[in-house]
Amino acid sequence: MTTKKVGVISQARMTSTRLPGKVLLKAGGKTMLQHHVDRLRDAGLDVYIATTQNTSDDPIAAYAAQANIPCYRGDEHNVLSRFYECALRYGLDVIVRVTSDCPLIDGQLIADAVQQYLAWDDEAVYLSNALQRTFPRGFDFEIFSFGLLKEAFQNATLTADLEHVTPYINQNKSGRVTLRHYTQDKDASQFRITLDTPEDFELISLLMEQHGAHKLSGDEIMLLLENHPKLQNINAHVEQKKLGE
Template identity: 55%
Template sequence: MSTPGIITQARMGSTRLPGKVLLTARGQSMLAYHVERLRGSGLPIYIATTTGPEDDAIEQHAAALGVPCYRGSTDDVLGRYYATARHFGLDVIVRVTSDCPLLDAGLIRAAVDRYVAAGNPQLYISNGLERTFPRGLDFEVFSFALLEQAQQHARSASDREHVTPYIHQNRSGTVVIEQVTRQPDASQLRLTLDTAEDFTLLRTLLEQYHADALTTDALIELLNQHPELVALNAGTEQKKYDFTR
């Protein structure tokens, strides 16, 4: 296992906030912030989008950002994700979603280093199963072997849509799960982009507080010191399946 990379899912067709990843703050798209934060990990980044014509905009924007893009099925997200990993020859995969513009590259890199040092292709590492980080900082690390197993055996529509349930629910019975947690618990905070209210908060953080330059601890401290910011999207309900959007 020596070829790690980050695959991020991106599409224009969000039901709650269409085109959300190309919304802008301070003259830059949410997807651009997302990519710039991930670049701090030192890992290659790939975008997995759909073959739908509306996602031509994603492919064009990826090219402008200098990020390779693979296009696959709209509905079979697991199949698209698997094809992306196979196309780019990855055997260690970091899964993130593009509605998270303030991901922590250092946290991700540390998890990948931990994963590679373990040398176990059955290992799965995540900070999203036992949630202690704000929503919007989620990541998963797993092997291509586990992804291929899911691709071959996952059958339900939910499994195909959400990519990793077959893995992190340990359907094969062979997965070793390790969780990344933090103290104090900050899971009550929301830094993801799913609604107009979420965008209002993120735009405020980026334009007024230059949040793209802040560490996770600094972001959490900022929100703890400014409850009026937290209130901007405090009423947003997460979708039922909230970990692997």
């Protein structure tokens, strides 16, 4: 069996309705995007950035060039096409999809999940920790084959499917997807360490600058939040955007 080429594709853009320019905000001496990429590299996989052709995203492309990260620039709204074209250009057989608003994502979790995925040796498998959620929001990843991505690219027509990349796959619209869930015994789904609002940035900044969270494992970050209810409360009221919003 030939070795599959696995790559992490992170979507990133500067425009955000609730926190514009969020991925280039700084805490702990680095931008959120730098923290995100640094932690992804702990997975031991190649990382790719998929951003838009808009001039507003030139700073993201500039960072990618400076950091020697392959960067694909595509359609702003059809993010599915952006992922497909990025994966096609770089010859990926297996895609790990993440979003750049997760500066504390755990690369070790991704590495473990990828090993599970590869062991099944089945291109119809979709593996994620975000559908059956036991990890904090902000540790999210999805793993799927280029075959499933191509099928979605060729057949998806709904706006939500195009904007959010994977609904066509994880809603099994083709009828051939095997859904698998990456979970942990302890439920930490109540924690929110994704970056979408000023409150989210306040929490992540405190976690990094007062607790060194950017140097901690996912388990250590979850324990930190568990032991500090006041930190949890900073953004506990924030509601996640729904698909299509």
